[in-house]
Amino acid sequence: MKLNTWVKLTTLAIAAVAMVGCSKPKDDENNVSVDDESSISGAGSYSSFTGGEMTAEEAETLRQQRVFYFAYDSSTLPPEDLRAIEAHAYYLVHHPNARVRVEGHTDSRGSREYNIALGERRAQAVARVLYLAGVENHQVAVVSYGAEKPAVQGMNEEAWRYNRRAEIVYEAE
Amino acid sequence: MLKRLISLFLLCYLPASFAYLEIEITQGVDSAIPVAVVPFAGTESLPKDLNVSDIIQNDLRRSGEFKIFSEKDMAQKPSDSNEVEFAYWRNLSQEALVIGEVLPMAGNRYQVKFSLYDLFTQAGTANPSPILVREFVIDAKQLRHLAHHISDLIYEKLTGFPGAFSTRIAYVALSWNNGKPGQYRLDVADADGFNPQTILRSNEPIMSPTWSPDGKQLAYVSFEKHRAQIYIADVATGQRKLVSSAPGINGAPAFSPDGRKLALVLSHANVPKIFILDLSNDKLTQVTQGSSIDTEPFWLDANHLIFTSNRSGQPQIYKVNLNNKKVDRMTFTGEYNARASVTPNGEYMVMIHGNKGRYHIAAQNLRNNHILILTQTSMDESPSLAPNGRMIIYGTVNKNKRVLSAVSIDGRVKLLIPTQEGDVQEPAWSPKLM
Numbered sequence: 001m002k003l004n005t006w007v008k009l010t011t012l013a014i015a016a017v018a019m020v021g022c023s024k025p026k027d028d029e030n031n032v033s034v035d036d037e038s039s040i041s042g043a044g045s046y047s048s049f050t051g052g053e054m055t056a057e058e059a060e061t062l063r064q065q066r067v068f069y070f071a072y073d074s075s076t077l078p079p080e081d082l083r084a085i086e087a088h089a090y091y092l093v094h095h096p097n098a099r100v101r102v103e104g105h106t107d108s109r110g111s112r113e114y115n116i117a118l119g120e121r122r123a124q125a126v127a128r129v130l131y132l133a134g135v136e137n138h139q140v141a142v143v144s145y146g147a148e149k150p151a152v153q154g155m156n157e158e159a160w161r162y163n164r165r166a167e168i169v170y171e172a173e
Numbered sequence: 174m175l176k177r178l179i180s181l182f183l184l185c186y187l188p189a190s191f192a193y194l195e196i197e198i199t200q201g202v203d204s205a206i207p208v209a210v211v212p213f214a215g216t217e218s219l220p221k222d223l224n225v226s227d228i229i230q231n232d233l234r235r236s237g238e239f240k241i242f243s244e245k246d247m248a249q250k251p252s253d254s255n256e257v258e259f260a261y262w263r264n265l266s267q268e269a270l271v272i273g274e275v276l277p278m279a280g281n282r283y284q285v286k287f288s289l290y291d292l293f294t295q296a297g298t299a300n301p302s303p304i305l306v307r308e309f310v311i312d313a314k315q316l317r318h319l320a321h322h323i324s325d326l327i328y329e330k331l332t333g334f335p336g337a338f339s340t341r342i343a344y345v346a347l348s349w350n351n352g353k354p355g356q357y358r359l360d361v362a363d364a365d366g367f368n369p370q371t372i373l374r375s376n377e378p379i380m381s382p383t384w385s386p387d388g389k390q391l392a393y394v395s396f397e398k399h400r401a402q403i404y405i406a407d408v409a410t411g412q413r414k415l416v417s418s419a420p421g422i423n424g425a426p427a428f429s430p431d432g433r434k435l436a437l438v439l440s441h442a443n444v445p446k447i448f449i450l451d452l453s454n455d456k457l458t459q460v461t462q463g464s465s466i467d468t469e470p471f472w473l474d475a476n477h478l479i480f481t482s483n484r485s486g487q488p489q490i491y492k493v494n495l496n497n498k499k500v501d502r503m504t505f506t507g508e509y510n511a512r513a514s515v516t517p518n519g520e521y522m523v524m525i526h527g528n529k530g531r532y533h534i535a536a537q538n539l540r541n542n543h544i545l546i547l548t549q550t551s552m553d554e555s556p557s558l559a560p561n562g563r564m565i566i567y568g569t570v571n572k573n574k575r576v577l578s579a580v581s582i583d584g585r586v587k588l589l590i591p592t593q594e595g596d597v598q599e600p601a602w603s604p605k606l607m
Binding site: 101108109110111112113114116117118120124141142143144145146148149150151152153154155169171 | 349352353354377378380381396399400401420421422424425438440443445466468469481488509511512525527530532552554555570573599
């Protein structure tokens with residue numbers, strides 16, 4: 001497989017990747033909160049990236065990012081995360097037996113069941129990018145955990161920022 | 174306002190694996206009825222957890238509607254009507270008096286008798302007759318549940334509302350492991366926190382416990398397969414059956430009043446909508462349509478559901494007629510109203526009411542749609558009504574932990590149920606079990 005060349009990357013590059021993978025969620029004030037309709041139209045901006053070339057090495061580097069953060073009450077992906085999701089798409093297209101679970105999560109405020117619905121929108125925003133890049137439906141499972149599986153313990157803004165997220169989890173790689 | 178802090182250490186001897194539940198009355202009613210429950214004759218030889226009159230005292234105190242006269246201050250402890258000196262209790266300003274006895278019988282059985290006297294409305298009568306007298310013969314292991322039943326009878330006689338002491342609470346407990354979610358448990362305990370039992374343990378989330386109308390089954394959502402799935406479990410045995418495992422959301426189960434159907438939320442077409450599953454033949458019917466989020470169905474009666482929907486932009490409560498699918502909006506006050514349920518008399522709708530990121534429990538009077546915010550805490554969730562509609566148990570945050578709390582439908586009585594470790598969340602109050 002062509003992709004295995006990535007292991008030759010320098011340790012420096014790997015360190016850089018690690019930093020991307022751990023990128024912090026953006027502050028709320030930097031993201032505009034949007035309603036349901038604009039979150040759907042937000043996926044349209046993806047098309048501007050589809051023309052972009054991606055090499056196996058680039059894909060493998062970008063693919064290290066598996067967590068994507070969202071603003072409060074928003075299911076719009078930050079544009080800078082789209083390349084990383086596209087990299088997962090690259091991998092899935094080239095590995096038809098690979099499967100991912102896209103998990104949607106919210107912070108813990110409000111109704112649990114309503115948060116399940118909001119979490120699903122976040123997972124769907126990521127899944128939509130995968131589908132548009134040619135990933136087969138059966139390779140992707142969208143699962144919303146709502147507020148039930150926080151990444152970070154705590155009842156404060158800092159914890160909530162890390163908990164409003166979508167995660168790509170490989171069920172078969 | 175009268176503020177009281179009474180700690181009732183009910184369950185100190187429970188196995189360490191169970192959170193022991195302690196109930197604090199953080200706010201009682203100014204007009205609480207003074208009641209004397211005289212220790213029943215024969216209880217001194219019983220183990221503490223089977224002390225019938227103790228259990229009755231705790232039940233009545235926990236309702237917040239009664240002020241229980243201290244046993245220590247009783248100079249007289251009658252157990253038979255012939256021994257009661259009514260003037261003594263009247264001088265102590267007691268408005269009701271309970272006396273009784275527990276008599277051991279052959280075969281580890283007991284005879285339990287009690288009498289309730291009304292000293293308030295019968296103030297002019299020197300030697301009033303009891304307004305309630307009952308006698309039971311039961312097994313030793315039933316003593317605790319019988320005490321709750323007696324509390325129910327006394328409560329109903331004195332307030333006019335059925336008691337809700339013969340009930341249980343289901344809830345989800347979460348232990349943390351180095352700042353990450355550890356184990357999730359679905360537990361069921363008696364309404365006084367006694368005898369918690371685990372129905373399910375999982376390393377993945379468990380949510381949405383909901384009781385069947387007969388109190389024998391619990392439906393819940395489990396993520397143990399890394400997907401949302403709805404199960405129905407037999408409460409007594411824990412034996413369960415998978416009832417929904419569609420792609421996407423399988424959530425918010427709610428049994429119909431006859432127990433034959435389950436309303437639930439599925440997101441077949443990428444948007445959560447309300448469906449009804451006929452449990453006898455697995456037939457699935459879609460109830461709501463469109464592109465909005467619809468969730469949290471609650472059965473108003475056999476033909477109407479209320480639910481949460483963001484069809485107007487933000488979550489609000491709507492009602493749907495199952496026959497003609499007509500939808501009416503129910504809430505107009507506040508930017509966020511969710512997870513609604515209605516008292517059995519149809520008078521109040523209880524829900525999560527949010528404004529500017531603060532979420533309280535509120536009750537909407539369905540006659541005039543006036544909303545009363547019942548809680549001051551800001552992360553309140555999962556309100557669940559007692560079967561008599563008098564109290565609401567809900568999840569909140571106290572000292573950075575998720576805990577259960579309860580508030581009366583008029584907001585006057587407040588209880589806190591702190592836990593020793595981990596989070597306790599998503600309570601569901603059972604129907605009357607006796």
